[in-house]
Amino acid sequence: MSTHTLGAAMPATSPGRLLTLPPTLPQHTPAGVVGNTPMLWIGEPFCDTRQGFWAKLEGHNPGGIKDRTALYMVERARERGRLAPGAAIVESTSGTLGLGLALAGITHGHPVRLVTDPGMEPLMARLLAAHGAEVHTVTEPHPTGGWQQARRDRVAELLADDPAAFCPDQYNNPDNVAAYGPLAHELIAQVGRIDVLVVAVGTGGHSAGVARVLRTFCPHLRVIGVDTTGSTIFGQPAGTRIMRGLGSSIHPRNVDYGAFDEVHWVDPAQAVATCRVLASSHYATGGWSVGAVATVARWLSRTRPATERIVAVFPDGPHRYFDTVFNDDYCGEHGVLGRAPLDEPDEIGDTRDRTVTRWTRCARVVDPRAFAASAEEARR
Incomplete structure (x- = not known):
C-alpha cells in the first residue's frame, strides 16, 4: 500500500507568497486542537498503479470539519x-x-x-x-x-x-464561508501547488471558502463539486436522500456556483462501497461525504494528467457511521448492498437533462436560482 502522511508544518512552495494564518485559540483546550489536520496519500490498492490523490483528514478535528x-x-x-x-x-x-x-x-x-x-x-x-x-x-x-x-x-x-x-x-x-480560509492555507502549506480540489457540497461553506483562497495561490485550480442524488443544489429535482452531510432540498445562498468546473452526483450504494474499500485498503475512511468525494477523486486520478496534483477534503471519520454506512442490516434495508460500484460516471450535458439516480457528472454548472428567476420573468 502506498501511504504517506503530511503534517501542517511544510512551507508553501508558491513563490513570492507568505502565509499569514489567523490567530488560533489556546492549545491544550478542546477548541484549540481544531485545525492543522493531517494529509494522507491515497494510492494503491485503492487507486491504480502510479495514481492517487491527497486526502485532507478533517475527521481528526474533535467533531469533524x-x-x-x-x-x-x-x-x-x-x-x-x-x-x-x-x-x-x-x-x-x-x-x-x-x-x-x-x-x-x-x-x-x-x-x-x-x-x-x-x-x-x-x-x-x-x-x-x-x-x-x-x-x-x-x-x-x-x-x-x-x-x-x-x-x-x-x-x-x-x-x-x-x-x-x-x-x-x-x-x-x-461567516460559514470565511471560516474555511485557514483550511485553504493549511492545504497550501502541506501540498504546495494544487491543480484539482474535490469537495462535498451541502451548505456551500467549505467549498466556497477553500476555493476562494486557494485560487489566490493556484489560479489554474479546477474545483469539482460532489453532491448526492436526490439533492436540489445543482438543479436536480428533490428526491429521497439517506446520505447526510452533503446535498440539500433547498438552495443555500453560500453555494458559490461560479467556483465549480464540474459537479458529480454520487448515489448511496457507490458511497458505501467506496467507504468500505477505503477502510480495508488505507485504514482511513468516513461517512457518506467521504465515500462520495473519494469516489470522484479516484476517478480523477485515473483520468486527469499524471502531472496534476489532486486534493480531496474528507469531512469526517468513520466512527459515527457504525449503524449506517458500516451496518449490513441498515444498508440491506435501504438497497445499497449487492450492487456493483461503477468505475466511470454517467454524463449529462446540462443539470436539467434528466433526473440522475446513480453516479453522474456534468461539466456545465449553473445556478438553478437563475433558472427559477428566468421562469418567473417569463410568466409575467
Missing part, C-alpha cells in the same frame, strides 16, 4: 454583539455542525439547542446530548421542503420563544 465554522460563526457573532454572553445557540443540523456548535457552546458558555430529524445516526444524537446539547427531533417532513425545511421551521419556533437566542444559519451566513 464543521468544528471550524461552528467556532468561527459563534466567535464573530459574539464580537458583533449578536450573541450575548450566556445566550442560547439554536440551529438545524444533520449532525456534524451540531458537534461543532456543542464545542463552541462549551468553549464560550452558551446553551445549545439543535433541531434534527429521524434520519440522524443514533450515535450522533447520543453524542450531541452527551456534549450538553438539547436535541429536538421533528416528526414530519415539510410538504415541499422535506426534512430540511421542517427543521428550519422548528428553529424559527425556538427562536420566537427565546428572542435572545442566536441562529448561525449555516446555509446563508457568509
Whole structure:
C-alpha cells in the first residue's frame, strides 16, 4: 500500500507568497486542537498503479470539519454583539455542525439547542446530548421542503420563544464561508501547488471558502463539486436522500456556483462501497461525504494528467457511521448492498437533462436560482 502522511508544518512552495494564518485559540483546550489536520496519500490498492490523490483528514478535528465554522460563526457573532454572553445557540443540523456548535457552546458558555430529524445516526444524537446539547427531533417532513425545511421551521419556533437566542444559519451566513480560509492555507502549506480540489457540497461553506483562497495561490485550480442524488443544489429535482452531510432540498445562498468546473452526483450504494474499500485498503475512511468525494477523486486520478496534483477534503471519520454506512442490516434495508460500484460516471450535458439516480457528472454548472428567476420573468 502506498501511504504517506503530511503534517501542517511544510512551507508553501508558491513563490513570492507568505502565509499569514489567523490567530488560533489556546492549545491544550478542546477548541484549540481544531485545525492543522493531517494529509494522507491515497494510492494503491485503492487507486491504480502510479495514481492517487491527497486526502485532507478533517475527521481528526474533535467533531469533524464543521468544528471550524461552528467556532468561527459563534466567535464573530459574539464580537458583533449578536450573541450575548450566556445566550442560547439554536440551529438545524444533520449532525456534524451540531458537534461543532456543542464545542463552541462549551468553549464560550452558551446553551445549545439543535433541531434534527429521524434520519440522524443514533450515535450522533447520543453524542450531541452527551456534549450538553438539547436535541429536538421533528416528526414530519415539510410538504415541499422535506426534512430540511421542517427543521428550519422548528428553529424559527425556538427562536420566537427565546428572542435572545442566536441562529448561525449555516446555509446563508457568509461567516460559514470565511471560516474555511485557514483550511485553504493549511492545504497550501502541506501540498504546495494544487491543480484539482474535490469537495462535498451541502451548505456551500467549505467549498466556497477553500476555493476562494486557494485560487489566490493556484489560479489554474479546477474545483469539482460532489453532491448526492436526490439533492436540489445543482438543479436536480428533490428526491429521497439517506446520505447526510452533503446535498440539500433547498438552495443555500453560500453555494458559490461560479467556483465549480464540474459537479458529480454520487448515489448511496457507490458511497458505501467506496467507504468500505477505503477502510480495508488505507485504514482511513468516513461517512457518506467521504465515500462520495473519494469516489470522484479516484476517478480523477485515473483520468486527469499524471502531472496534476489532486486534493480531496474528507469531512469526517468513520466512527459515527457504525449503524449506517458500516451496518449490513441498515444498508440491506435501504438497497445499497449487492450492487456493483461503477468505475466511470454517467454524463449529462446540462443539470436539467434528466433526473440522475446513480453516479453522474456534468461539466456545465449553473445556478438553478437563475433558472427559477428566468421562469418567473417569463410568466409575467
